[in-house]
Amino acid sequence: MAPLVISNAARRLPFAVACLVGLFLVIAPLTSAQLEAARSGDELLDGASPFLTDDGLHQMRSDLDQIDETFAQMAADPTFTATVRRDAGLAEVAGRLPEIRGTADKVITNLEDRQGEFESAADLPAPGIDLTQGMFGGLAVAGLALLAGAAGLVRPTRVAAGVLLVAGLGMSIAPVALDDLDKAHDTEALLDSLRPFSIEKVRGREEGLAAVRHVFEAYDGTTVPSEDLAATEAAIDRFGDLVDFSRYAQPRLVEATAVPATTTVWTAIVAGGSLALTGAVGLLVSRRTSRARGSSPA
Numbered sequence: 001m002a003p004l005v006i007s008n009a010a011r012r013l014p015f016a017v018a019c020l021v022g023l024f025l026v027i028a029p030l031t032s033a034q035l036e037a038a039r040s041g042d043e044l045l046d047g048a049s050p051f052l053t054d055d056g057l058h059q060m061r062s063d064l065d066q067i068d069e070t071f072a073q074m075a076a077d078p079t080f081t082a083t084v085r086r087d088a089g090l091a092e093v094a095g096r097l098p099e100i101r102g103t104a105d106k107v108i109t110n111l112e113d114r115q116g117e118f119e120s121a122a123d124l125p126a127p128g129i130d131l132t133q134g135m136f137g138g139l140a141v142a143g144l145a146l147l148a149g150a151a152g153l154v155r156p157t158r159v160a161a162g163v164l165l166v167a168g169l170g171m172s173i174a175p176v177a178l179d180d181l182d183k184a185h186d187t188e189a190l191l192d193s194l195r196p197f198s199i200e201k202v203r204g205r206e207e208g209l210a211a212v213r214h215v216f217e218a219y220d221g222t223t224v225p226s227e228d229l230a231a232t233e234a235a236i237d238r239f240g241d242l243v244d245f246s247r248y249a250q251p252r253l254v255e256a257t258a259v260p261a262t263t264t265v266w267t268a269i270v271a272g273g274s275l276a277l278t279g280a281v282g283l284l285v286s287r288r289t290s291r292a293r294g295s296s297p298a
Contacts, residue, residue: 008156011285014278015152018164021274022146028267029135033258038131040255041187045122045130047245047252052111052118060108060242063235064101067212070224070232071097074215077223090218093211100208104239114193120186124261126178138268141167145275158286165279171272175265184261197253205243212236 029035050056074080084091111118125134145167152160175181213236221229 011156011282012153014281014285015149015156015160015164018145018149018275018278018282019153021271021278022142022149025142025267025271026139026146029139033255034264035132035135037256037259038135040252041121042130042132044249044252044256045118047248048118049122051242051245052115054115057108057112057115059238060111063238064104064108066228066231066235067239068101070228071215073224073228074219077219079222080219083218083220087218090215094215096208096211097215100211103205103208107242110193114190117186117190117193120183121190121261124183124187125175125180125265138171141171142271149278152282156282156286158283161279161282161286163279164275164282168272168275168277168279172269172276173272175268180265180268181262184265187261191253191257194253195257197250199250202243202246202250205246209236209240209243212239 051060084094124131129137145164148160148163148167151157152164216232216236219229
């Protein structure tokens with residue numbers, strides 16, 4: 001009887017391990033910040049998409065050049081410069097314009113430099129699949145592995161072991177085949193470039209935009225052509241959209257960075273490899289047990 005008990009225990013052991021791995025893969029995303037991070041990341045990427053296309057970046061750079069040109073013409077208008085000198089509040093705001101312009105240029109330059117990383121982040125985990133969909137897909141595979149492990153624990157079979165092998169291989173190979181690790185590194189580099197992204201920074205951008213509007217609206221329009229003024233007003237409004245997005249993005253950026261993207265990818269690779277190993281061992285043990293039974297005397 002002892003050898004038979006040991007054989008049964010050996011057959012069930014890989015399925016017990018698979019149950020533990022599957023349980024971890026189901027519970028971890030539900031009890032940690034992974035799902036919230038995925039949703040926030042998707043919202044962040046969707047909201048940023050219009051700004052980070054080639055056309056969007058070109059528009060921002062053109063808008064900044066348009067504002068620079070118009071404000072230079074305004075500064076060359078002796079009537080307006082006299083108005084600024086007489087108004088201490090206006091003069092104080094106008095004195096901040098070079099700093100505000102430098103901040104805007106820094107933001108645009110960073111976005112231009114990080115466009116490739118944004119495209120990688122938008123492609124994670126796979127083209128056409130967003131982070132939330134990928135997370136639920138992983139949960140589905142984990143649930144399947146948990147069910148197969150539980151079934152094999154009750155009654156070890158090659159079918160249950162085969163399901164574990166296939167599910168594990170899919171979970172571990174897919175991120176490698178899709179270059180998800182490189183995409184995750186690019187995503188983290190992009191998010192790191194935006195840190196620290198605090199409420200204070202958002203307020204600073206809002207105050208800077210308000211200062212630009214204040215100076216622009218104080219101009220009486222005597223020298224600058226009306227078409228330039230109209231183009232500048234439109235450019236300022238578009239920067240307003242970018243500043244509004246900053247406020248929308250701030251809490252989502254904090255949530256999206258709660259769990260590093262590389263950690264999520266590595267978890268899938270390692271856990272998938274573990275499931276594949278349990279499936280392979282389950283098949284091997286089941287095969288040997290079947291052979292042993294077949295060779296036993298009737």
